[in-house]
Amino acid sequence: MTGTVHRRESGVTDQGFSADEIDTSRPHPARMYDFYLGGRDNYQVDREAAAGVVRQIPEILTAARMNRAFLERAVRSVVESGVRQIIDVGTGIPTSPNPHEIARGVAPDVKVAYVDNDPIVASHAGARLTGTPDTGFALADIRKPETILEHPAVRELIDFDRPVALLLVAVLHFVRDDEGPAGIVATLAEALPPGSRLVLSHATSDFHPDGMPEVLKIYKNATATLNPRPHADVLPLFDGFRLLEPGLVQVPLWRPDGPPPPAGELGRIGFYGGVGVKE
Template sequence: MRQHGLSVPVIDTGRPHSARIYDYLLGGKDNYRVDQQAGDELVAAAPQERAGARANRAFLERAVRHVVGAGVRQVLDIGTGLPHSPNVHEVALEAAPDVRVAYVDNDPIVTAHADALLRSSDTIGVALADLRDPRAIVEHPHVRDVIDFDRPLALLLTSVLHFLTDAHRPERIVATLRDALPAGSYLVLSHATDDFADCSAAQAVYDTATTPLTPRSHSEIGKFFEGFELLTPGLVSVPSWRPDTPSSARPAAIGVYGAVALKTS
């Protein structure tokens, strides 16, 4: 496996971190007491938060299966979060044994866990980098070791853009990444919304964490897909994106939108 090769910054375990909160909501063990407390506060304020995390993860798995089934053999997962089985590379490799995956995150705990998990692989890379500097991600040597930007790939931005404020100009960031993708590439994106319920209580919890939460509307999230063609059924609540189960077996609308889109030119 390609090591991220960067000096590791000091890990802040005194404040909750979005990746570790998400890990806790999914039932993981790679989190600290502060993350557990924040997760409990989230669920107390918004009981659908745990179901939302699970629905988002299920959407990610379905989307990865789809893009690999469509012929993509490279996956760039930015804001990957802590490992959860099945991981992105496990889902992708089950669909096609020649898939290459690059994981990118700005949390050194995430990259440390990924290093340990994937040390024996030479087709999976891990890079410690920040979405707020998209050009550095595209040019990162350990991303480039795995991803060939002259060939179609799938870019995963699942539950990460809502941790960027408007001041970070997330549309510009996505556009920079889009422009690095060749035709035939896919964008898999999910994003928290307050279209279905008030998110102010959840935002208050994340205000105490290392990254605030910025939910966006359907129209605001739709702007991230400029330059792409949305696949059916478009931008929908994540349980409704090509579900594996009948509608009667799925939960009501979850406050996370998701979509998969194709870059045609």
Template sequence: MSELAKWVPEGVDEEVPSAARLYDYLLGGAHNFAADRALAEKFLTALPSARDVARLNRAFLRRAVVFMAEQSVRQFLDIGSGIPTVGNVHEIAQAADPQARVVYVDYESVAVAHSQLLLEGNANATILQADLTQPAAILQHPETRRLLDFDRPIGLIMAGVFHFVPREADAPAIIAGYRDALAPGSHLALSHFTADISPEEMAGVVEVMKRSADPIHTRTHAEVTELFTGFELVEPGVVGTALWRSDRPEQAADEPGGSQIYAGVGRKP
């Protein structure tokens, strides 16, 4: 089987761009199609700092996983995990503890296929193809139950994915479906596009993404904060990705694109 055939599952329509493959392109990855790259260029026209936005979101993910590992979290459920790239959750978590367990979830078939290749031979990590708006199906999946112990803290990760959930889907209720299954001491790490800072640019992004399989729905600071209902926000609360426990706090405020996505981590008491 050719390398291309391994990561392009049968039935994938290469003419319909997806957010996972667009994100992969913005991060410098190679698992994307011409339609994804063409849409990404329009995305960059609407939001010139898009590559920085993607990089900073990825950096937030790393810092959040490191933080949770420091809180003795050793199991992770990464919802909307996307196409693997440098610094995947299992790599970060298993660097802290080789026995750390990770369940990835994505509904995009290329992301799932490439993740399966990456995880071959790793008994403590797996990938499910599922819809994040159906918590019960993910939480009760045999692979989830095989790897994760719901009597112990779990790190629930929703980095850069909930802005694909439309308003009519009741985002807080969806997150509650996950939250209620988690043990005390569990954490939620979440990041989300906003139009609070640059409404015109984000209006352009929303328009561009209407041409993909994954339209974007921005939310305000108050709406993103509401998604942490039932969790105690850790410092510094819900802030731009660049500002969340930055490795370089003296430069964080000046990072291009550092406030286009809100980010935060909460702990379930």
């Protein structure tokens, strides 16, 4: 499959959404995360909200970079294990190296299906994500996992009879408890054959509870709320998967390729991450 170029004709993109659906009046978590990573694909409303988060938890800038580094190490690991298909749910604003670039640094034949519910991400996909063969983009919402599994862009790329790496990196903390994050993971996992991998990271307030109430207020005004969870609530998201060493840990501690951060800095990194294998 070759990448799809996203263009607008009469105000409608080929992903099926109107340009009017791009909401720039409220902060969007993907664009805020882009700000944390030093990107420029964000609006004033996103920058103001993100700056408010940084004032409460300055370490969020370091944590976002470390979460991104975890993604890179995890993708390399699953491809080195022999997996040649990836579904990246909650792609966010494209940031190089993107998963297909990371994966193909190990094996050039990896296929990657990107999924996000943000039309702005879709608008970037043609230029940055799907401009090479064997990549695709699905505009779909994680809260409706069946629509991801049934999406033509996913079905055209992914062979569900062969192992798949499912990436749920920094996305499930935008799913409320009443929306059933565990059920979402279970639905997606059910479609995966044995040998598949789950790469998951999740925000937590375990390490900086003081600033979190104000941060939650900021995200309450965004297009998705932030729902950080303790380790005990993140761990069950791996039900049905065998956690690989070193288990569910703060993201800098997952198979680091360099020395870990100093203890004082590590103690403020509010992301857990892990990789599991379906047996």
